[in-house]
Amino acid sequence: MNPITEDGSSRINSKGAFCELLNGRMPSENTSFRLLIESFDDEILKRHPKITQNALNNVHGSWYEWLISISFINYHISHPESFVVFPLPNITQFDVARLYTDELYDLVVDLRRKVNEAASVQLITSNPDFVIFDSRNLDVSDAFTTQINVLDEGVIRQIMNAYSAYASRCGFEDIVGYVSAKLSLRPDRRLQIPHEGSLMKAIYTHIQTRKWVIHPNGLKYYAFTSRATEPDKNALKTVATHSITTVFDTPQAAVDDLFEIDTIEQCNTVFDKILIA
Numbered sequence: 001m002n003p004i005t006e007d008g009s010s011r012i013n014s015k016g017a018f019c020e021l022l023n024g025r026m027p028s029e030n031t032s033f034r035l036l037i038e039s040f041d042d043e044i045l046k047r048h049p050k051i052t053q054n055a056l057n058n059v060h061g062s063w064y065e066w067l068i069s070i071s072f073i074n075y076h077i078s079h080p081e082s083f084v085v086f087p088l089p090n091i092t093q094f095d096v097a098r099l100y101t102d103e104l105y106d107l108v109v110d111l112r113r114k115v116n117e118a119a120s121v122q123l124i125t126s127n128p129d130f131v132i133f134d135s136r137n138l139d140v141s142d143a144f145t146t147q148i149n150v151l152d153e154g155v156i157r158q159i160m161n162a163y164s165a166y167a168s169r170c171g172f173e174d175i176v177g178y179v180s181a182k183l184s185l186r187p188d189r190r191l192q193i194p195h196e197g198s199l200m201k202a203i204y205t206h207i208q209t210r211k212w213v214i215h216p217n218g219l220k221y222y223a224f225t226s227r228a229t230e231p232d233k234n235a236l237k238t239v240a241t242h243s244i245t246t247v248f249d250t251p252q253a254a255v256d257d258l259f260e261i262d263t264i265e266q267c268n269t270v271f272d273k274i275l276i277a
Helices: 014-021 033-047 053-078 102-119 153-166 187-211 230-235 264-274
Strands: 084-087 130-133 175-182 220-225 257-260
Touching: 014 033, 014 053, 014 153, 033 053, 053 084, 053 130, 053 153, 053 175, 053 264, 084 153, 102 187, 130 153, 175 187, 187 220, 187 230, 220 264, 257 264
Parallel strands: 175 220, 220 257
Antiparallel strands: 084 130, 130 175
């Protein structure tokens, strides 16, 4: 692992460092993700003192998401009846609405266009960190058929690209929900998460209205963090804005639940709650 560029600036090979520092294996079920990532920092700084804390901070989120991603996949292999979950890239690389069939995607594009034409404002969204699929009605081959026991950069790339098999294939009810996963919740992240959840649910409701779906299953939006404080929990108890615009709707939560996820054991406990139909 050599994270130092030729000009001496700090750069971390996030995939290579992750796999090497884990010795190509997932941690034990009760190993703290947060403490594990702190130990990664210590080891990298020991080997490469020129690395800055900012460079390390930049990869913490990816490491946390990969630990959760692999836990999601291994859980699904053990529970074939469970929903399928994969990470999503940044919206500059892929628009999450593209997961829907072309017909439904066109409804989202039309909404964005009309918002702009009517008020000269943009419907700007970000991609959630994870998407939850109900794949029972989807003709998509499983990207993983056995549990992930050996880690290398190729496996990480496969995990990060797995969402693409679902592009343009999802009907209205095939996307069950989304997850935002943050190693820690700073005040700005507390605002980002419910904002994103509110927008995802508003778009879902728009499609529901355009398609005349009378009794939808609803869209879930969850937040994961390694350690949640009371201010974190209170900040995420925010209403989804679109659900208070008419008395005919029951107000919805922007974030359906906030879970502390800091070990594989905690992952599996939460997955039992949110991934079984």
